[in-house]
Every structure is written in C-alpha cells, then in structure tokens.
Amino acid sequence: MDYASSAEPNPSSIHEAGSEAKKKLKKARKITAGILGAREEEIIFTSGGTESNNLAVQGAVLAFSKKMPHIVTTNIEHPSVLETADMLKKRKLAEVSVVPAEADGRIDPKKVKKAIKKNTVLVSVMYANNEIGTVEPIREIAKEIRHWRKREKSLLPYFHTDAVQAANYLDLNVERLGVDMMTVSGAKISGAGRIGVLFKRKSTPLSPVFGGGGQEHGLRPGTENLFEISKFAKALESARGRSKKEAKRIAGLRDYFLRGIAKSAKDILGKDVIVNGSIENRLPNNLNVTFPNMPSDLMVIELSERGVMVSEKSACKSGDKKASHVIRAIRKAEGNPPLVKRGGGLPSAHTAGAANMGSLRFSFGPGVKKGEVDYAFKAVSEVLKKLKKWYN
Amino acid sequence: MDYASSAEPNPSSIHEAGSEAKKKLKKARKITAGILGAREEEIIFTSGGTESNNLAVQGAVLAFSKKMPHIVTTNIEHPSVLETADMLKKRKLAEVSVVPAEADGRIDPKKVKKAIKKNTVLVSVMYANNEIGTVEPIREIAKEIRHWRKREKSLLPYFHTDAVQAANYLDLNVERLGVDMMTVSGAKISGAGRIGVLFKRKSTPLSPVFGGGGQEHGLRPGTENLFEISKFAKALESARGRSKKEAKRIAGLRDYFLRGIAKSAKDILGKDVIVNGSIENRLPNNLNVTFPNMPSDLMVIELSERGVMVSEKSACKSGDKKASHVIRAIRKAEGNPPLVKRGGGLPSAHTAGAANMGSLRFSFGPGVKKGEVDYAFKAVSEVLKKLKKWYN
Numbered sequence: 001m002d003y004a005s006s007a008e009p010n011p012s013s014i015h016e017a018g019s020e021a022k023k024k025l026k027k028a029r030k031i032t033a034g035i036l037g038a039r040e041e042e043i044i045f046t047s048g049g050t051e052s053n054n055l056a057v058q059g060a061v062l063a064f065s066k067k068m069p070h071i072v073t074t075n076i077e078h079p080s081v082l083e084t085a086d087m088l089k090k091r092k093l094a095e096v097s098v099v100p101a102e103a104d105g106r107i108d109p110k111k112v113k114k115a116i117k118k119n120t121v122l123v124s125v126m127y128a129n130n131e132i133g134t135v136e137p138i139r140e141i142a143k144e145i146r147h148w149r150k151r152e153k154s155l156l157p158y159f160h161t162d163a164v165q166a167a168n169y170l171d172l173n174v175e176r177l178g179v180d181m182m183t184v185s186g187a188k189i190s191g192a193g194r195i196g197v198l199f200k201r202k203s204t205p206l207s208p209v210f211g212g213g214g215q216e217h218g219l220r221p222g223t224e225n226l227f228e229i230s231k232f233a234k235a236l237e238s239a240r241g242r243s244k245k246e247a248k249r250i251a252g253l254r255d256y257f258l259r260g261i262a263k264s265a266k267d268i269l270g271k272d273v274i275v276n277g278s279i280e281n282r283l284p285n286n287l288n289v290t291f292p293n294m295p296s297d298l299m300v301i302e303l304s305e306r307g308v309m310v311s312e313k314s315a316c317k318s319g320d321k322k323a324s325h326v327i328r329a330i331r332k333a334e335g336n337p338p339l340v341k342r343g344g345g346l347p348s349a350h351t352a353g354a355a356n357m358g359s360l361r362f363s364f365g366p367g368v369k370k371g372e373v374d375y376a377f378k379a380v381s382e383v384l385k386k387l388k389k390w391y392n
Numbered sequence: 393m394d395y396a397s398s399a400e401p402n403p404s405s406i407h408e409a410g411s412e413a414k415k416k417l418k419k420a421r422k423i424t425a426g427i428l429g430a431r432e433e434e435i436i437f438t439s440g441g442t443e444s445n446n447l448a449v450q451g452a453v454l455a456f457s458k459k460m461p462h463i464v465t466t467n468i469e470h471p472s473v474l475e476t477a478d479m480l481k482k483r484k485l486a487e488v489s490v491v492p493a494e495a496d497g498r499i500d501p502k503k504v505k506k507a508i509k510k511n512t513v514l515v516s517v518m519y520a521n522n523e524i525g526t527v528e529p530i531r532e533i534a535k536e537i538r539h540w541r542k543r544e545k546s547l548l549p550y551f552h553t554d555a556v557q558a559a560n561y562l563d564l565n566v567e568r569l570g571v572d573m574m575t576v577s578g579a580k581i582s583g584a585g586r587i588g589v590l591f592k593r594k595s596t597p598l599s600p601v602f603g604g605g606g607q608e609h610g611l612r613p614g615t616e617n618l619f620e621i622s623k624f625a626k627a628l629e630s631a632r633g634r635s636k637k638e639a640k641r642i643a644g645l646r647d648y649f650l651r652g653i654a655k656s657a658k659d660i661l662g663k664d665v666i667v668n669g670s671i672e673n674r675l676p677n678n679l680n681v682t683f684p685n686m687p688s689d690l691m692v693i694e695l696s697e698r699g700v701m702v703s704e705k706s707a708c709k710s711g712d713k714k715a716s717h718v719i720r721a722i723r724k725a726e727g728n729p730p731l732v733k734r735g736g737g738l739p740s741a742h743t744a745g746a747a748n749m750g751s752l753r754f755s756f757g758p759g760v761k762k763g764e765v766d767y768a769f770k771a772v773s774e775v776l777k778k779l780k781k782w783y784n
Contacts, residue, residue: 047439050614054602062483080613084603091454187615194617209601210446211476221472222442223579225586 021226028226028233035240036182037173038199044216045229046196049164049185053080053124055198055209055220056160056181060122061094062207069121070095074107075329076134078162081124082325095119103333105134105277105326113144120157127182128165131326131361132277133286135170136161142178158204164188168239168366169247169284180204184236186228190366192235193228242366250364251284253373257362258287260377265291268384276327276359285364290327291384293391296358299383306379311361327359413618420618420625427632428574429565430591436608437621438588441556441577445472445516447590447601447612448552448573452514453486454599461513462487466499467721468526470554473516474717487511495725497526497669497718505536512549519574520557523718523753524669525678527562528553534570550596556580560631560758561639561676572596576628578620582758584627585620634758642756643676645765649754650679652769657683660776668719668751677756682719683776685783688750691775698771703753719751 026040033040046052061069071085075098088094097115101107107125116123123145128135138161145159160181163172167189174182182199186192200206200219212221258275265273274290291299296312303310362376418432425432438444453461463477467490480486489507493499499517508515515537520527530553537551552573555564559581566574574591578584592598592611604613650667657665666682683691688704695702754768 047443047617048614050602050604051439054604057603078604080602080604082603083613087600087603194615194620208479210442210472211449211474211479212442212446212470212472221475222440223586225439228586 024230025224025226028229031233031237032184032197035172035236036184036197036199037175039202041217042199042202044198044200044219045224046198046216046220047225048194048196049078049162049183049187050080050196051209052183052185052196052198053078053162054084055206056183056200057081057084057122057124058088058209059206059219060158060160060181060204061088062209063205064121067119068095069093070097070117070119072097072099072112072115072120072123072157074099074101074112074125076101076105076107076129076132076326077124077126078130078164079325081126081162085124099125101134101326101329101333103330104281105129105132105330106281107136107141109137109140109144112141113148116145116148116157118152122160123157124160124162126165127161127163127170127177128283129277129326130165131324131359132288132330133165133283134277135166135281135283137281138177138179146178155203158201165283167236168242172240174199174201181206186232186235189232189235189239192232192239195225195228195232197232239366246366247284250366250368253368253370254284254287254362254364255279256370257364257373257377258289261289261380264377264381264384268381268388269294276330287362287364288359289362290359294358294384294387295391296360298387299358299360302383302386303379306382308376308379311363312358324359416622417616417618420621423625423629424576424589427564427628428576428589428591429567431594433609434591434594436590436592436611437616438590438608438612439617440586440588441470441554441575441579442472442588443601443612444575444577444588444590445470445554446476447598448575448592449473449476449514449516450480450601451598451611452550452552452573452596453480454601455597456513459511460487461485462489462509462511464489464491464504464507464512464515464549466491466493466517468493468497468499468521468524468718469516469518470522470556471717473518473554477516491517493526493718493721493725495722496673497521497524497722498673499528499533501529501532501536504533505540508537508540508549510544514552515549516552516554518557519553519555519562519569520675521669521718522557523716523751524680524722525557525675526669527558527673527675529673530569530571538570547595550593557675559628560634564632566591566593573598578624578627581624581627581631584624584631587617587620587624589624631758638758639676642758642760645760645762646676646679646754646756647671648762649756649765649769650681653681653772656769656773656776660773660780661686668722677758679754679756680751681754682751686750686776686779687783688752690779691750691752694775694778695771698774700768700771703755704750716751 029040029043033043046055057071061071071094073081073085073096085096089096099107099111099115112123112125125136125138125141127138142159145157149155158180161179162183164183164185165188166172167184180201181204184197186195206219208219210221215221215224262273265271269291271292274292276288276290300310300312421432421435425435438447449463453463463486465473465477465488477488481488491499491503491507504515504517517528517533519530534551537549541547550572553571554575556575556577557580558564559576572593573596576589578587598611600611602613607613607616654665657663661683663684666684668680668682692702692704
C-alpha cells in the first residue's frame, strides 16, 4: 500500500519497491566510485558541496575531540570550508591556520607543510577555485603531507580537497591525487542537479554532523535522494566522457575572448585589463578579470541586458556587501597591481561596496560556439564605451 | 554567459536570471509562510526533515553555548531528533531528558512540564508519529511550556515540533499550535520531493549547523535548490487544499480494513490483532499492527509479492537489526500486551532480530479506493493462512 509516501521508494525499506531503489542507489554509487577510483563504501551522498565540505571539516574535528584539533586551510577556499573552520574556531572546537595564496592564486605546497603542527588533523585545500579558476597543486601538497606523516610516524593530518569546480575537466582519481577526502557536487555538471558527494577513504576517521538514521554508512542520515543521485551519477559519467580536445577548444576560445577584451580595454579605456589568477594553471572554462575603474556591479547589469550573464564575485556570497575574499586575497599577495579605489565625483549610489574591488567572472560552457564568444565580446565593448564617460 | 553552471540559476546572483530565480524563491517562501501562518523571514529551506530537525536541535544548543544547555524530548521521536540529542549529550554539549510515551503512544503534557529545568533551552515533541501515526497534544504541551516560562519569568525553553507526518491532514498554523520552531518536509506530500523547511520564530535564537554562504538568513548556507523548493510549495498548497471530508473518508476505509484484518486474525490465527498506538488520536492514513507470533519481515515479503507494500518499522532505521524504538517504547508503558517472543522450533533464519517485536505499518494514500483496500485485506488473509502452519 504505502500510497501516502512520495512516489519515490525509500532505498532502506525491505519491500520490493525498496529493493529496486537499493539497486539503483548501489549502481549510482558504483559509477561514482569508479570515476573517483574509490571503493563504493567510500562514497557518501549529501545534499550538496556545502554539506560535503562541512562534513569533511567538522567531521574530522569532531572525530578528534579529546585534544584541541588543528586545521590548515587557505584564504581562497569556498566559504563552506573557510567559514566552517572559522565557526569551529569561534566555538573553541579547533585551532585554524590559514595559508595565504600567492599573487597568481596558487597555493605554495611548502607553505602548507610549514603550517602543519603536531595537533593538525586536517589540511583542506581546494582543487580549483570557484572564482578565479586557479588549479591548485594538489598532488604536490599531498606529497608534502606524506613526508610530514612519515617523519612524524603519524597518520595525521588527513588531506581533504574541495573538487566541486574540477568535475568537468580535471583528473578526479583520488589515488593519483593522494587525497583522503574529496568533495564533488552536481552544481557545475550540466544535468546533474543538487547532489553532493564526499569521498572518504575507509581508514580516515570521521564523525557525522547530523544525528539520525543509519544511511550513508552512518555518516549522513536522511532518506537518500535517489532520483537526484541517479541523475548525478549519469551526468558525472557523461561529463567525464568529454574529450581533452573539447577542453582545449574551450580554453582556446577563452583566450581568444581575453585577447579581444584586453584590446578593447586598451582602445576604449586606455588601460590594461587585469586578469585575476594564473592563466596557465586555470580551468579551461574560467576567466576572471577586472576593468580598472569600471564598476563591476553596473557591468553585470549592462551585460545582463544584452543577454550576457556574468558573475560578479562568488554567488555564494553575493547576498552581502563585502568584496570577494578571493580577489582580496590575491591582491594582498606581492607582485599584483593594488586594488583600484573608485575616485570622487561619481554618482554616489555606485561608489560603495563591491564595485571598488570589482571582478567579473566569465564562464564558458561545454559546446560554447565562437559566434557566442564574438557576441559577448561585442557586448563588453559596448558596455565599456557606455560606462567610460562616467567612470574612467 | 555562464554556460558552465547548471541549467538552474542561482537566486543569490545579481544578473537577470538570478533576479528571476530570486522572485521564484520569494514566491515559494511566501506560499509556505502563508500556510504556516508565519512570516517569510521565518522560513528556512533545507535538504529535508532530517536536516531541519538537526538544525532545530543542534542550533538551539549551539545558540546557548555558555552554560550546559538541557533538552527535553520523548522516546518516540524520529531518530533525527532523538539520536541528535544523544549525539550532543555524548559530545558533552547538552544534557538530555527523555519523556516516555504512554501505552497508547501519547505524550503526557504534565510529564513534559515536569522534565523542564532551569537550564532547559529546548523542548522537542513530534506532532504525529511516523510509525504509529499518533497525534500528540502539541497545543497542550505549548500551554504547559508557557506556564513554566511565565512562572520563571524566562523566555526559555523554546518549543520545537517535528511536523513531517502532519503535513497532509493536520493544522499547520504555528500561532494556533504555539510552537517556536517547526519541521515540515516534502517526504510525505505527493509531488513535493526532497525539501525540508524549518520554521523558526524571528525572536528564537538559533545557530547554524553548517558554515558557508549567507543563504536562508545566514542559517542554511548552500545554493538554494530552487526547482525542488518551487515544487514543494505548490505540492504543500494543493495538499492543504484537500478537504476534511477526504480525511474522514480515508480514516473510514482504514477502520474498515482494521475490522477486516482483526476478524481474519481471530478466524485464522485464533488471536487478537494488536493495534499499536491510539486509534482516536491518529493520522487518518496510518495503521500499525502486530499479528501475534507472525514474523513481520516475512509478512512484508509475502505481501510485497502480492503487490501490497507495507513498511516494517521506520524505514529510516531499517538498515540495522534492532526493533523499532517506537514499538519498544509503547510496549514498555503500562497497560499494553507484552512483546511476543518467537518460540523455538522455527526456521532459524527468521528467528533473529526485528521479527520478535515485529509491527506492520499500512499507509492509506490520498484517493485510495475501497477496491484497493479489499484487495489488501484479501492479501493479508492469504499470507496469514500461508504462514500460520509455520509460526502459530
């Protein structure tokens, strides 16, 4: 009977529909584990990247509650890592060290190693940055951590990476990367929906954040979102099937677009466009730039009116008025042009807040065409011309 | 541009698609708030009932971190409340008092009041039980809590109810119920999908469980699952539109079914069927029974083969081998028949575990027809006849 439940059967039930659901869940877990080079029991499904990152960071700390645990992370992590670490610190549950990024957005593995202490239980460094697309040297950091462990004859610290932005284009094999925990999510995979994954090596201790049922190996209670999980596994599989050629093609178009807007900036504004983050170690689909003196919030609105959707700093933080912590981090590092302060004599409604440190993120999706890139380029030039008389 | 993101826009972005998304999110929040008699800013969207319950229980404790906070709850709560309270106790973050249910599954408001202490920050009692369908006296408990607050001149304790099972048939108005926090989810509403809601009165202090972005008034970071949230609000609205007549009709069919299986039990087994939980204070669509000596796990399999899906104890706990904590709780209360222990001489594969205390939950969905109930009744009789020679 059970008509009252939702149409989707519960994988933990023992009746027939429950068994079917269990099989589907197992299949999705197998596909995901295969792509990550992990075992099925090492895959934990969650509600998204934010939850996976919280589970990794909080769970690692909660698993070592006897002494004061120490976390090493970086100043360009996603808020779900950085603010979670900060929350644990405020609650006096952990000590936290934050390694600053270099001017090009890269994290220096030696600096990570230097930050590790005897009570460090977790190092968390993202695989690719969500705002500036910088790809971090995960293997090299893993190597430094292994050296430390060997020298100290310790199993600690464990190494977690947030790979949400890496899912489409980078190697996700946890053995080759040398990570103990890894966050993946459906957010950036087309057709994948709102699903999070936390890979956790079987031997890595972790405490659950939620109390409740015994689902997901006791680490994530709540009835599994089977429909979304199945969709996620399929979408991840087809995203992984995409060729390296396509990644190269997209990077080529991205660089073509950059050359165009760089010339426009020079011609229209008489200034160089600032590229935020390394151009070599970068996701093929990401471009993040600052047009000197141009208010990024107005540029977003003007571009949006022309059908070009860009993001101004991380969407996860755009509810508040503070500028991007990532842009701020790399600007603080040596060797970068300083932040451009908006001058006087401007309409006051636009002088406050994010615009002072504004940055624009252009994302290039799978299958993007040259014509679309040309169109976007033209829109940028138009907008620069329009805003120039007010702000340059 | 932003082709790389998922098809669904992010409500926190400022470009045009983001504004559209924001409007949709606001609309869903308005509908939900309207049904609950709450303000829009009092609605927090989460990934499900488990997360909402965790946020209420953990969040209330974390908001009072200076002294040792105390929680009052009951022994028939969903694991996401009961095990969360236990987890906080084990982590030395809270003291916990568990009020036992009466023989009919009801919670005595006087016993709740008696359990409240000076350091009690939260009382959490479910609205309707997920296994035995018992409707708890939420208004009366709220009244006792108000008396306590008045006498002590305190704002504490706050009152939370898990209303996941109540969404289809019971009054959800938080003012009339007198609750400060309430969990609702899409799990039991047809077409609603995996969305959780936590209503939190504006004046009730709560700390987030997750660190991350500023979404959901800073209490639940992570990009909002807009598609599911919109679906949820619509489904909740149409579930609420269902008439009281339909609830009565379903309760009538449920009672008709019970009379039938009670007669079968008497005729075939020579024994009375045991109804678990009050029949008066009960969700119209729930029936939970024990057939003396009959192994409930085998009954589930046999009924499933006949197309009748029933649940044996809470699905959220059916991964483990222990019997239902709810059935155990009401059997322990005075005035109930004791638990039936399976005798010797039976196939050993079926003698262990849950079957000893087995219970079967029949759920009657909206629109259920008399013919379907008759069919289910016949299936039960057949199964009783088949299993009788082995187990009676």
